[in-house]
Amino acid sequence: MTAEAPAALLARELVSALVRGGVRDVVLSPGSRSAPLAYALLSAHDAGWLRLHVRVDERVAAFVALGLARAEGAPAAVVTTSGTAVANLHPAVLEAAHAGVPLVVVSADRPHELRRTGANQTTEQVGIFASAPRWDADLPADTPPRAVHQVVVRALAAATGARSGDPGPVHLNVAFRDPLVPAHGWEPGPAPEPQRVVAPRSAGDALDVPAGGRTVVVAGDGAGPVAADLAEAGGWPLLAEPTSGARTGPNAVPAYRLLLAELGGEVERVLVLGRPTLSRPVSALLARPEPEVVVVAPTGSVWPDVAGTADRVVPAVRVVPGGDAADWLGRWRRAGAAARRALATGAGLDGLAVARAVAATAAREHAAGRPGVTVLGSSMTVRDWDLAVPALPRGLRLVANRGLAGIDGTLSTATGLALGTGGPVRAVVGDLTFLHDAGGLLRGALEEDVDLQVILLNDRGGSIFATLEHGAPERAASFERVFGTPQDVDVAALCAGYGVRHTTAASPEELEAALAAPARGRSVVEVPLDRAHLRTDRAALAERAVAAVRRTLTAT
Ligand SMILES: Cc1ncc(C[n+]2csc(CCOP(=O)(O)OP(=O)(O)O)c2C)c(N)n1
Ligand SMILES: [Mg+2]
Numbered sequence: 001m002t003a004e005a006p007a008a009l010l011a012r013e014l015v016s017a018l019v020r021g022g023v024r025d026v027v028l029s030p031g032s033r034s035a036p037l038a039y040a041l042l043s044a045h046d047a048g049w050l051r052l053h054v055r056v057d058e059r060v061a062a063f064v065a066l067g068l069a070r071a072e073g074a075p076a077a078v079v080t081t082s083g084t085a086v087a088n089l090h091p092a093v094l095e096a097a098h099a100g101v102p103l104v105v106v107s108a109d110r111p112h113e114l115r116r117t118g119a120n121q122t123t124e125q126v127g128i129f130a131s132a133p134r135w136d137a138d139l140p141a142d143t144p145p146r147a148v149h150q151v152v153v154r155a156l157a158a159a160t161g162a163r164s165g166d167p168g169p170v171h172l173n174v175a176f177r178d179p180l181v182p183a184h185g186w187e188p189g190p191a192p193e194p195q196r197v198v199a200p201r202s203a204g205d206a207l208d209v210p211a212g213g214r215t216v217v218v219a220g221d222g223a224g225p226v227a228a229d230l231a232e233a234g235g236w237p238l239l240a241e242p243t244s245g246a247r248t249g250p251n252a253v254p255a256y257r258l259l260l261a262e263l264g265g266e267v268e269r270v271l272v273l274g275r276p277t278l279s280r281p282v283s284a285l286l287a288r289p290e291p292e293v294v295v296v297a298p299t300g301s302v303w304p305d306v307a308g309t310a311d312r313v314v315p316a317v318r319v320v321p322g323g324d325a326a327d328w329l330g331r332w333r334r335a336g337a338a339a340r341r342a343l344a345t346g347a348g349l350d351g352l353a354v355a356r357a358v359a360a361t362a363a364r365e366h367a368a369g370r371p372g373v374t375v376l377g378s379s380m381t382v383r384d385w386d387l388a389v390p391a392l393p394r395g396l397r398l399v400a401n402r403g404l405a406g407i408d409g410t411l412s413t414a415t416g417l418a419l420g421t422g423g424p425v426r427a428v429v430g431d432l433t434f435l436h437d438a439g440g441l442l443r444g445a446l447e448e449d450v451d452l453q454v455i456l457l458n459d460r461g462g463s464i465f466a467t468l469e470h471g472a473p474e475r476a477a478s479f480e481r482v483f484g485t486p487q488d489v490d491v492a493a494l495c496a497g498y499g500v501r502h503t504t505a506a507s508p509e510e511l512e513a514a515l516a517a518p519a520r521g522r523s524v525v526e527v528p529l530d531r532a533h534l535r536t537d538r539a540a541l542a543e544r545a546v547a548a549v550r551r552t553l554t555a556t
Contacts (some may be wrong), residue, residue: 210322416546
């Protein structure tokens with residue numbers, strides 16, 4: 001049997017996702033580019049999934065859909081072909097925008113490579129309704145099914161105002177590549193169960209989750225201490241990034257990144273708080289099809305779900321009594337402790353040792369009632385903290401610009417934190433991060449000074465790339481010039497020029513001494529590091545740690 005046309009499969013996936021998301025009425029205007037949708041909608045209608053209405057004039061079709069959406073208080077869709085057809089939807093889209101009606105516009109389009117080529121009936125459909133839609137998306141012809149599902153979930157959440165409280169029109173522009181006719185008929189079977197992925201804001205209350213079970217809590221940037229509370233209440237392992245505000249308490253599992261290959265396959269449910277961005281094993285866990293993924297996002301119209309696997313998006317979770325999970329937490333904790341011990345065997349001063357030393361100092365200062373802020377640079381710094389640093393005291397303030405994870409503006413952000421809190425700030429940054437914002441060391445003669453201690457990990461270039469694909473031996477020839485980007489700046493002289501104190505810490509003892517010195521004014525502690533063998537050193541270290549994890553897990 002010939003394979004089904006990709007356009008037909010994309011159209012069926014889209015129709016299925018709309019039905020799962022609660023669309024019951026679709027108004028179609030005939031056309032060629034939208035043919036895959038026409039066939040799929042007719043089949044869905046015949047199978048009782050939805051009611052299909054057909055109108056020749058798109059302006060009429062859109063207003064009919066608007067009326068259906070108003071009548072039912074549920075999203076209704078209008079589907080058109082490409083070109084002027086789409087422009088004819090504009091009046092109804094504007095009405096929906098101002099009246100807050102969940103009108104779902106689906107416009108068929110040429111594939112991306114045919115746009116702006118003079119192809120027939122092809123114009124700029126993306127953004128054609130300007131700011132009227134609450135949300136829009138441009139789906140390529142080869143969009144995979146999982147992504148179609150994710151886009152439709154987000155589109156319908158925006159249309160109904162589930163998160164924003166602001167319902168209105170949304171626009172899905174979908175590219176279809178020839179052939180537009182299905183190779184075979186489609187018999188849709190029983191209607192898919194409606195899936196309420198995104199809890200409506202008005203529901204307000206928390207999702208009940210039974211304690212126990214093979215659940216883990218993932219706390220990304222900005223999760224807050226509630227993630228630690230949740231993990232403790234449920235008896236669950238807590239995989240908390242350093243800047244989550246939740247890397248605290250007995251459930252925080254150190255070096256969790258190295259445990260996921262061993263234990264990740266057993267996870268049945270993941271509660272995600274904040275925005276996890278740091279580690280590929282966590283991304284891989286979230287991308288797995290098996291575990292139930294619950295995104296706990298108290299605010300915001302956009303929620304983190306990169307893999308598009310979220311089964312529920314809720315404002316809060318309440319832990320209710322539940323079963324026992326056969327030493328689930330205990331295994332994670334023992335494995336984490338083993339990984340941490342193995343990681344600490346590295347000799348001398350490296351990024352991991354600096355992370356441990358600075359974190360210990362911050363914890364001591366916090367305990368002594370001298371709280372300050374610690375700022376972490378992007379790149380290896382924040383990841384080294386994620387790997388090496390144990391649970392921290394509750395309330396200890398760790399900040400990183402994880403919004404977009406830039407290496408820019410880090411010293412200036414730290415300066416702003418010092419000005420804003422009136423207290424001391426310690427910033428740990430890589431050399432390129434430091435040099436990117438060297439201008440941030442400039443203090444105008446009439447400006448207030450700040451207590452800012454910069455711990456500069458100077459490995460003369462961007463070491464993170466060595467740990468990625470780019471650092472593979474077979475790419476060595478291009479590596480240094482366009483990724484490593486070595487530099488030979490005389491940092492001591494640069495600091496002198498800016499009137500900033502400079503010291504060098506080349507050993508653990510020198511670093512301890514520098515950290516113990518009171519942070520008055522602006523100072524830089526330069527830690528010289530070597531990145532030549534980082535890739536192999538880190539791989540070997542991770543291997544030792546994973547071996548220790550395995551031994552621990554089989555022994556118990
Ligand atoms: C503004 C900006 N430009 C480029 C990047 C891409 N980038 C990520 S890490 C990195 C290198 C950082 O080097 P360094 O600060 O020395 O840290 P290391 O990797 O050595 O730990 C670059 C250029 C970025 N994140 N932000
Ligand atoms: Mg560097």
